[in-house]
Amino acid sequence: MLNELVMTDDLVEVVSQAREKANKHGERFNIFSILRVHRNEAETHSRFLHELLNPQGRHGEGSVFLQLFLKGVLGIQHSCEGRYRVSRELATEEKRRVDMVIESPTDIVGIELKIDAADQKAQLHDYYHELQRRAEGEKAVTLAYLTLHGKRPSTISLQGLSTDEVVCLSFAYDISNWLQKCIDRSQHKPAVAHAIQQYRQLIRNLSGNGGTMNDLVAGELKSDVERFKEALHVEKSLLKAKASVQEVFWQELRAALEAKFGITPSVYGGKSIRTISAGYYTKNRNSKHIGIKVPVCQVENRNIFLYVNLYHAVHYGLRVEDESGAVVSSPDLREMVRKEMGKGNAFADREASWLVCYYYNPAAGDNEKIINFYDFNGAAVGLLDDEIRRSLIEDMVAHQVELAAKAKTLGSK
Template identity: 75%
Template structure:
């Protein structure tokens, strides 16, 4: 499968040495990553940041960390008088929730943080007007959009709200700098300083900043002409090698689904499995979704179908199609499915045209099973092992059979 991909001993040595150096001080031992909560926006990042910002937080440092954030990161003068209130998941009139809100006698700050979640329609627009309503014309309004790299919000989220009304911050630069200040102020409390340092290391890992294996490998290659040439040859082979792994996954998944449902899944987003896997690594994938689908049952003019979709990561679940075979939204049906099945764990689960959507079976899986073909996650690499690949596909198909059975039960009512 990967005959075109050849790693020389010299390149293997570079990677091995970089791995050792990157973990010289135990950087790979990160409690957040070990507990598999490193990408959880609400339960890890929002909670941890909220606890540090709270004047009455368990850190016992009063307003010290909050003041650092307001003054050094947002450029706001923290008043020495008046009460500061820091809250999480502040409900809006639109039944949305602002991740973190900081309120003082003269200022209200709303923070929306993003790790993996996508922007939602009019999200920042609604948040700004909720802050505006609460400010009552008597407080300064600051709306913060916090992402890994500090990117700008989408026009969809702004919904006409001026970009100048949103402060864009990054975990990579702004939060990391603030955390360093918190660590320096916590030296008299070693356990607290170490906890903040662990979170700072998590941010470094998520954003690929400083001292990572990639940095060290790049440094080695950039100073060695022959190894650099060898690496270029490997780079040329990687898209083809990745496509080979992905193609095998789709082929075996299709065979497994056909064996279970008695019908051959159709390919969408391209003419064939070979075509979608080749194009995935050679063409622009913006707004392009590919995968397999099987019709499950009908409700009037609508068909409920099982979809296995790929954009960055594999996700699967139930969607509704109209008579022309186009996926459409069905809010009423989605509400029924939510009551019967609960929510999925994929980002796409929040999109209108998915009834329910998963990365993995929550009963028997975790986020290490997310097959990301874009960054070729560890689960994607694991597909090279025949036994691992077949087990993962079998688990995925078993969950899909359960979803199909639940859909048929709904259709039969």
């Protein structure tokens, strides 16, 4: 299937020129993206914004950046020079944590920021009432909801709170414009200005306003009918090519697991590896849970299986099945497994249906080994290389065998 993918010389030239333009001033060299922390809400975005807003921040500019934010973004005109306190992860009475809080003798501002995380039940409702409680009727309360494009919060988060009581801000417009003002005001400190510029470029890239290669290619295609037609043919072939890469991955992973466990892993989400691979790129978002599984052992008369699952990224771990083959939650067994093995590093690890779940072996890997077939990231592309693919599968299977062995020890206790 891969040889069906044909890129004309004209399209190759469009992509090549766009890549050069997108990096004309070194835009691709972004420290946040290089370190793969570009989407981390708490440890990247919250920390960096707090450092800029904090009058005692290491930028050494006092409350200059804070005043630009309060006046230019929130429209708060009161000036209490040197009397602001900016904090992170402020605990509420409901044991939640407000991402950032700015407090002065006249105002209290709470900021909840979202990059990928979903709204939680009554989240903004609880934050607003916590700010009111702390204001004690003597300070103006402002609750800001900061997202990439300034979307409105969900009703589940508001829980009856009026939308008029929440200020919706966007990284793409409000924060980007504020950051530019901070850059302009810090030109006398090149290191500070460059750091803010790097973060602003990150924001522009995340929000689709950064003049990325994809943006430039799209601009070229939409203005040329023939090139657009050529791209449509490539798009159709690309889905088949992606499915082909995924099929090879599943086939080799299945063979490797069979060699280790002596049992042929069964396929779920479709009749065969070929059908689940081909269907992955045509099914709707909620029908993408596919993979293979193999029985491991019994613990307290419960059937433990090793699952290798794909939604967006490949993740694997231990699950319990009932007699009908359905996955069931086992809180007590989950607790037992986690005491023995610790927590997993996959997003699905928080779900009760997984005893433990991983993207990769934390003792021998990092985020570079996360295979995301939905976005078709670098690790997924790397599967086209026979040596890289074998190495990734070997590492994954070695860890899966280790998990199965630990599960068996639990069953023998």
